[in-house]
Amino acid sequence: MIVDVLRQLGASADEASEQASALVEGDLRGRHSHGVQRLPVIVERLRAGLIRPGASHHATWTAEAMLSVDGGFGFGAHVARRVVEMISERAARTGLAAAAIRNASHLGMLAPYVEYLATNGLVALAFTTSEALVHPWGGRVALVGTNPVAIALPAGGEPFVMDMATGAISKGEVIARRLRGQDLPPGAAVDAEGRPTVDPVAADRGAISPFGGSKGFALGLAIELLVAALTETELGQRVRGTLDVTDPVTKGDVLMVFDPVACGVQPFSERLGAYLRELRDSPPAPGSQGVTIPGDRMRAERRRRLREGIPLPEGLWRELVALREGVDREASARA
């Protein structure tokens, strides 16, 4: 269905299936903020010409280990898939290679990209900027992105995959709790006056807090600067174009990959896997279910949902069905 909608709006078969896969991976991994709930915005952006199907992206090796990518305002997932292959191939020679991507629409969750690289034996890092939803530590105005970082490595049977935003909570989760009338966790957000709040309505008019206080702020800000500098994209409130339906995309993405074989390092996958088992098997804190390794829960969710299906809120489902009918009607009218 997602593929059909995107095809009707001009996406190529590859673009449509890669974009659909990026959205479905979000839902499969339990990260609904990156799931099909983003389809309506993508459709609006396609209609407004802000995402350009069939756009050709330009990837240039500005230096031996550095790929500069202009996405041509095309589908982010489509661009990123190709970039991932290019830097993997290059790292086989240079040991380490990076890509700085601008003018590409939202990539979706970073986890699938770095996981793919780690499954191929590589060490991968990814950084992205996003709309300014987070207040600086000590401040109250949303001036910093939720800027996620993802890191993956081969680690025994399944790779280690961490993928986290540097905000204490996602905007999607704030909205979801507002719709369900649930409180936010303490410390996750402030109201318009900068006072800590657990009320999702107040938080929606205020700002998300950085995770982990001043340290989480430092990390999120470092990502904001690193990505903006290397990708020549925007900073703070001038980062636009993944949540709105009005502005060209001005966020950036940085992907980095180490090829351990090219770097001449001894095989480490089994050794890392054994250490992660040591952590999982270590005594739990009182009242805790025990240690879970980043990526474990996501993988368990993914397996369960592949088996049982993805539960979607009824409202979203109705919206998606209406969206499809609208797109189909337009297509018939054109035919």
Place this chain on the structure above:
Amino acid sequence: MIVDVLRQLGASADEASEQASALVEGDLRGRHSHGVQRLPVIVERLRAGLIRPGASHHATWTAEAMLSVDGGFGFGAHVARRVVEMISERAARTGLAAAAIRNASHLGMLAPYVEYLATNGLVALAFTTSEALVHPWGGRVALVGTNPVAIALPAGGEPFVMDMATGAISKGEVIARRLRGQDLPPGAAVDAEGRPTVDPVAADRGAISPFGGSKGFALGLAIELLVAALTETELGQRVRGTLDVTDPVTKGDVLMVFDPVACGVQPFSERLGAYLRELRDSPPAPGSQGVTIPGDRMRAERRRRLREGIPLPEGLWRELVALREGVDREASARA
């Protein structure tokens, strides 16, 4: 005085002054856990042959952008200074270069290295493993290092420099508060049974908590794996040799540098500086002094202490004086 002590114990003039500078920088920047309080351990490690003055390190470009460094159990600061020059020079051609360092003693704070690189117009990242002092999220046993990350970029007048451990508090701070009979901040540590505690005596027998809950744990763990994999060094409780006086060093360090000119990116320093001013000038949260940018406080401390001197606890001062007298006596006896 530090230089004299290290010289008496066999360090070359360069080794001694670089090690001394690394320690003094810790104190100047208000990070006493990385300051001269580490000198007694360094002296013991020198006496035990665990730090080897005059050791030659081997640095090999295993791939075009990847430098593999065996520190030969020499002084970490001495090794790192040279490595920083090598990767800077290489990045001028490859755009991006990294070094994986093993068998080098403690580097000291990471901030001075990345700050130096950013002052030279480069974008720098550094990751280090350290002794397992932090419990995994959901667990209670110290199995993960306090693994710091540092990131620096040119940003107007002074570079942006963030340098933070992934533990909620440093071991040095736990000890300092124990000595002064002060409580720890809530959430910073657990006791031996894994219960949150603000008692530094109980925390000393327990474990430090990761900063920022499960996300901080994810970041610290990713650094543990990344560094161990690329530098062929140890994991978890097998990481030794920066706090003890008994074991060879088994931690690793990863340094990465982007050369923006080589990468062909447009100058960004002024633009980042303007954004940081925007953050500093933004409205403060109620009760806050306003937004401080990572590195601001450290720089202010450094300037003040260069002017006014570094306050040291009397006990530490007496220990250092005794240390020097002991080393001098040994030298006279040998002469």
